[in-house]
Amino acid sequence: MMIKLTTFYFNPKSNSPKKKQLPGIKYSSNSPKKKQLPGIKYSVEDVVWAKFNRRPWWPCHVTTDPQIEVHTKMKDPSRRPCRLYFVRMFGEIVDQAWVPAKATFPFEGGHQFEKLPVLRRRGRQKDKDYKYTVKLTCNCFVCEKTGELLLCEGQCCGAFHLQCIGLTETPKGRFICQECKTGVHTCFVCKKPDKEVRRCMIPVCGKFYHMECILKYSPTVAQNRGFRCSLHVCLACFIINPANPGISKGRLTRCVRCPVAYHANDYCMAAGSVPLANNSFLCPNHFTPRKGCKNHEHINVSWCFVCSEGGSLLCCESCPAAFHRECLNIDMPQGSWFCNDCRAGKKPHYKDILWVKVGRYRWWPAEVAQPKNVPENIYRMRHEVGEFPVHFFGSKDYVWTYQARCFPYMEGDANNKEKMGKGADAVYKLALNEAAERFRELQAEKEMRQLQEDRKNDKKPPPYKHIKVNRPIGKVQIITADLSEIPRCNCKAEDENPCGIDSECINRMLMYECHSQVCPAATRCQNQSFTKRQYTEVEIFRTLSRGWGLRSVSDIKKGAFVNEYVGEVIDEEECRARIKHAQEDNICNFYMLTLDKDRIIDAGPKGNQSRFMNHSCQPNCETQKWTVNGDTRVGLFALEDIPTGVELTFNYNLECLGNGKTVCKCGAPNCSGFLGVRPKNQPSSDDKVRKLKKKVAVKRKSQLEVSKEREDECFFCGDGGQIVSCKKPGCPKVYHADCLNLSRRPAGRWECPWHQCNVCRREAASYCEMCPNSYCKQHREGMLFISKLDGKLSCTLWALDTMNKTKCR
Numbered sequence: 001m002m003i004k005l006t007t008f009y010f011n012p013k014s015n016s017p018k019k020k021q022l023p024g025i026k027y028s029s030n031s032p033k034k035k036q037l038p039g040i041k042y043s044v045e046d047v048v049w050a051k052f053n054r055r056p057w058w059p060c061h062v063t064t065d066p067q068i069e070v071h072t073k074m075k076d077p078s079r080r081p082c083r084l085y086f087v088r089m090f091g092e093i094v095d096q097a098w099v100p101a102k103a104t105f106p107f108e109g110g111h112q113f114e115k116l117p118v119l120r121r122r123g124r125q126k127d128k129d130y131k132y133t134v135k136l137t138c139n140c141f142v143c144e145k146t147g148e149l150l151l152c153e154g155q156c157c158g159a160f161h162l163q164c165i166g167l168t169e170t171p172k173g174r175f176i177c178q179e180c181k182t183g184v185h186t187c188f189v190c191k192k193p194d195k196e197v198r199r200c201m202i203p204v205c206g207k208f209y210h211m212e213c214i215l216k217y218s219p220t221v222a223q224n225r226g227f228r229c230s231l232h233v234c235l236a237c238f239i240i241n242p243a244n245p246g247i248s249k250g251r252l253t254r255c256v257r258c259p260v261a262y263h264a265n266d267y268c269m270a271a272g273s274v275p276l277a278n279n280s281f282l283c284p285n286h287f288t289p290r291k292g293c294k295n296h297e298h299i300n301v302s303w304c305f306v307c308s309e310g311g312s313l314l315c316c317e318s319c320p321a322a323f324h325r326e327c328l329n330i331d332m333p334q335g336s337w338f339c340n341d342c343r344a345g346k347k348p349h350y351k352d353i354l355w356v357k358v359g360r361y362r363w364w365p366a367e368v369a370q371p372k373n374v375p376e377n378i379y380r381m382r383h384e385v386g387e388f389p390v391h392f393f394g395s396k397d398y399v400w401t402y403q404a405r406c407f408p409y410m411e412g413d414a415n416n417k418e419k420m421g422k423g424a425d426a427v428y429k430l431a432l433n434e435a436a437e438r439f440r441e442l443q444a445e446k447e448m449r450q451l452q453e454d455r456k457n458d459k460k461p462p463p464y465k466h467i468k469v470n471r472p473i474g475k476v477q478i479i480t481a482d483l484s485e486i487p488r489c490n491c492k493a494e495d496e497n498p499c500g501i502d503s504e505c506i507n508r509m510l511m512y513e514c515h516s517q518v519c520p521a522a523t524r525c526q527n528q529s530f531t532k533r534q535y536t537e538v539e540i541f542r543t544l545s546r547g548w549g550l551r552s553v554s555d556i557k558k559g560a561f562v563n564e565y566v567g568e569v570i571d572e573e574e575c576r577a578r579i580k581h582a583q584e585d586n587i588c589n590f591y592m593l594t595l596d597k598d599r600i601i602d603a604g605p606k607g608n609q610s611r612f613m614n615h616s617c618q619p620n621c622e623t624q625k626w627t628v629n630g631d632t633r634v635g636l637f638a639l640e641d642i643p644t645g646v647e648l649t650f651n652y653n654l655e656c657l658g659n660g661k662t663v664c665k666c667g668a669p670n671c672s673g674f675l676g677v678r679p680k681n682q683p684s685s686d687d688k689v690r691k692l693k694k695k696v697a698v699k700r701k702s703q704l705e706v707s708k709e710r711e712d713e714c715f716f717c718g719d720g721g722q723i724v725s726c727k728k729p730g731c732p733k734v735y736h737a738d739c740l741n742l743s744r745r746p747a748g749r750w751e752c753p754w755h756q757c758n759v760c761r762r763e764a765a766s767y768c769e770m771c772p773n774s775y776c777k778q779h780r781e782g783m784l785f786i787s788k789l790d791g792k793l794s795c796t797l798w799a800l801d802t803m804n805k806t807k808c809r
Contacts (some may be wrong), residue, residue, distance in 0.1 A: 036531035037074065038083045038101060044071050045232070045248070047107040047204040049116060052097045057116045059107055060087035061204065063096070064249060075100070082713035084343035086294050090204070107203060110153040111174050128465055139256050139280050140164055144275050150457050154180025155199060157206030188229075188259060189213035195381060202224035207259065217259050218344060219247075230259045230564045235345050236268040246453065255283040260345065267449070270347035271388035272402060273367045284347055287386025287402055297405040299357050309725055318342040320357070320407045348388065353409035353439045362428070365398075365409055374398055393438070394431025411663055414439050415671070447545035461540055461548045465606045468533065470633070473570045476599055481630020486515045489527075493520060499527035501559050513628040529561040530628045530635065536562045538648065540612050545665050547589075550612045556642040562621055563594055563610040565634040567603030575600045593623070596632055610636055616649035623650055714739055715754070715772055726752035733772070768795035 011373045040049060042062045048395050062558060064071050065086040075082040087106060088096040105116060139146055141156075142164035149159035150167075154176045162168065165177070179193075185208035186193045207229055213218050219230035219238045237247040256276060260283045262268040272284035289296035300315040306327035313322040314332075316339040323339070325332055338780050348354060350370050355363040369389045371379055375398070378389060383400040390401055413420070414436035421429040423455040472478050489507040491498040498521035499505040499514055505527055507514050514527040528534075529653040536642040537554050538773040556562065570578070575592060582590065591603035591611050603611035613621070613636065621636050649666065665670055714723055716739035721735040724742075728751045735752060757764050757776040764774035766784055769792040775783050784795055 008395075017376075019713060037081050040072055040083070041101060042072070042085055042106075044105070046204065047113065047202075048085075048087065050085075050089075050099045050106055050107040050234050051103045052087075052099045053095060055095075057105075057113060059090045059110075059204070060099075061090065063088050064085065065098075073098070080200055082260075139276055142255050144276065144282075150175055150453040152177040152180060155206060156180055156185060156208070187213055189216070189759045198226070200229040200231070201229060202232055203367050205229060205231060205428055207231060207543075209259075213351060214259065219244075220259075231263060232260045232270050234263045235260055236262055236270070236349065238460065239344055244453075251279070253279050253281050255285075256280050257282065257286055266350045266370065269350070271350050271352070272347075272386040274385050276415070282385050284386035284403060287384060290384070295358065295399070295401065295405070301363075301407070309726070311723065316342055319403055320405065348403060348406060348408075351442055353435055353442065354390065354406040355409055355413075355683045356392070356399070356401055357408045358401070358405075363414075364392055364394075365431055366392045366406075368436075369398070369439060392431065393434040409435060409439055411439075411443075411665075451542070451544055462610065464604070464611070466608060468608065469564060470566050470601065471567045471606060472569045474574055476569045476571055478569065479629075482513065483517060485630060486518045487512055488518050489520070490512060491519065491521050491525070493522055493524050495521070497526060499525045501526075511542065511624060511626045513626055515629065530564055530626060530633055533564070534561060535564070536560060538563065538609055540609060541647075543614065543647065546614050548612050549649075550609060551647045552644055554640050555644055556638045558638055558641050560638045562636040562638055562648060563601065563608065563613075565601060565607075565610045565623065565636060567591065567601045567607040568594075568605065569595065569599050570602055571598060572600065578602065578604075595625075595634065601634065612664070614647065615652040615664065616666040616668055617651065617664060617671045618666070619649040619651050620646065621648050621650040682777075715752075718738070722748070726750065726754070728752070731755070735772075736799045766793070768793060770794050771797070773797055 036807055041281045044062055044064060045610055046062045047061055048062060049057045051057050062071050062085055069367075072083060072085050075084055077456075083101045084098040085101065086096065087099050087104070105112070112323055127230075139159070140149060140161045141158045142160060145161070147161060150162060150165075150170060152158040152160070153174050156177060156179055158177050158179075161175065162170065184193050184195050185197050185199075187197050187210045187584070188207045189209055190213050192210075194210065197210055200207050200209070201223060209229065211227075214227065214229055218231040219233035219235060220244075221233075222229045232252070233247050233419075234250075234252060237244055251264045251276070252261045253269070254261040262270065262273075264278070269281075270284050272287070274282040276282065279459075289298075298317070300313070300320050300322045302313075303322065304313060304324045305321050306328055309324070311324060314328070314337060315322045316324050316337050318338050320343055321339045321341070346538075349367055350368050351477060352368045354366055354368060356366045357363055365606055367390065369391045373493065374389045374391075379397045379401075382399060383389075384402075387400045387402045389398050390406070390796070391398055417432040417436050421432045422434075437443045470478065489499060489505045490502060491505050497503055499508060499519065501508075503526075507519075508527050513530050515524065516522060516528065516531075519525040519527070521579050527676075537553040538550050539553050540548055541551055579590070581587075589604070591607060593601045595601050620638065620640050620642050622639050624635050624637050625632050626635055627633075636648075642648065713734070714736045716735055717735040724737055724746060731752065731754070733752050733754055740753065752772065754767060754772045754774050755764055756762070756774065757779055758773050759779040760776060762776050765777045766780045767774040768784065773783075773795045775795075782794055782796075
């Protein structure tokens, strides 16, 4: 039986009695239990009422503290557990602070204000007639202007001037607008009222949409049974990286006419936007061209953005872009057509380098300028929503333009300035040089800014499953040879370095790996790097402009085995399905490498450290296909001595199809500008000296002797018109598609029939100079002769057709 006895005694230093327990008796413990920490009530972007800094209850949204990057924390030090939330105010006065949970309430509407508890009254709040009034910087839903606005306490969260809704004085009590009373709201996109519209799930948004209207905006996210509209995501950041967690963080400014939002800074804000308040603006989508203004006429380029050739082009109706339908591999669209960039909402930004068309002048490089930074007389020139000033290189002139008369300056333009400036005047050449220099400066700034952002958001590489060997998927099989089929080398166990890099091992020369049970060197064999996984020590790191990369931890000798490229082994059908899925989900990173004609290694979902190795036009590693145990495997080997800390790269040899050109950022001296394009040859200094001496000795050729890059007439019929050109380097021939019996223009790297034997279709060795006939070494005998008329090599078919006065087939 447990007895509880308690006696009181007085502390001489205190007047309060204390409990005293007698010795030798078992007592029950009455000590208070430790209080549990309060749970988290709010998440980021939740809208709450908050009271702080001697202000009345104010509508705020929970956000992340930029210094410690959290939205909630415990008050420290504190005897009582108290959870704090970081909130930011809505309205003209933008203030933010850490607020205790007891000073917050979930926001449901302005009607709650009268019922909120009084924590402490100060100043005007002591008055009995004190009423919640806020001077807002949001815009009137009717006239789009700021001022003293009346807030609707219904679902739309609207704000109105009294005169805009036909009122002369502020109504008493709760104000509900006409749309909220009737329940028929207007779609924010198509501006049509309908009962079927649905509200954005963000409490403070209040915008209504038809589902088919809002889903046209890619930043829209479906969540549970509702959706989050695109007004809560920075469109510029979303286009660069939809997975970036920062696209919805920070202060956003929103268009008052359509669901477009940007971060309130010069890097994200689209050029041509007109600010209305600190959180609202008019976006360039609402540009209206003036009648009779030549600088407002839409213009498209006369060449394809993919193959750079002319002909019948499909033109974007929002920007100057133009494409061959065959280069995009699409059917002829019905009605209006917009390019991929315009459909995604991509716009020019301040400090962008653009090609701009003004009047009859050629396309000229210019930089987008901030309106506040241009001379006053330029700023006073008449301009509309969507127009922005550009500063031309070379001439130093200014002009107001818009998206339909400019397109982006690319890396390839900076590398080809000498070619573009051939035959041009001095001012244009100066403009090309200044544009190329300025473009590289801005690229370096952008890359540094992107690196800081990536390091802030991505502290670890993207997740993947690490595997040590290739994993077959589906019907694909991994081949395993019998021991009797594995070749045996002539090395001996007593050799200094049996089967080593510097040895004369026949297996190593033929790229066969030795087997421990077959090789005469047995355990001393040094040609078993794949099987034993004898990889070089490397580490993953964040590069400046190319995401994650791989670098050496120790010195690597030339020819050393660096790593094996492993992943899931798939067939061609599965490969096409994965590429299609990636394109639909806007995934830009591919890790596929061809193993043989029927199998591809995909290191995307599963792989090892080699998947992080980047491309370079001047690599320090290369891929080699070795036969290991009867199966083909891919290894990465050093092309040169690589010091510690140097990034490891290899040439992807990417095959670019259609409009899938990817900009190369390797920074090598011979960089081609795009993946899949052969790197430029970099002659040595001795070669340059020899060429200069030859130029001095040889007389300058006349203009008539200079051969054209492309001929003007069809090589088949000799007429001009809409022609297609051969993409084989050095071939100037062009043709009509009808003359070659082609139903549509060929896409990609197309080679004309002049390079194929008429009989066997193999590579031609001898060519008729009068028609597209050609022959290989095996079939050219008796088919070609030198014409006595002009001394050109001609074929017998052309001679017969000429005599019969018919066109050569």
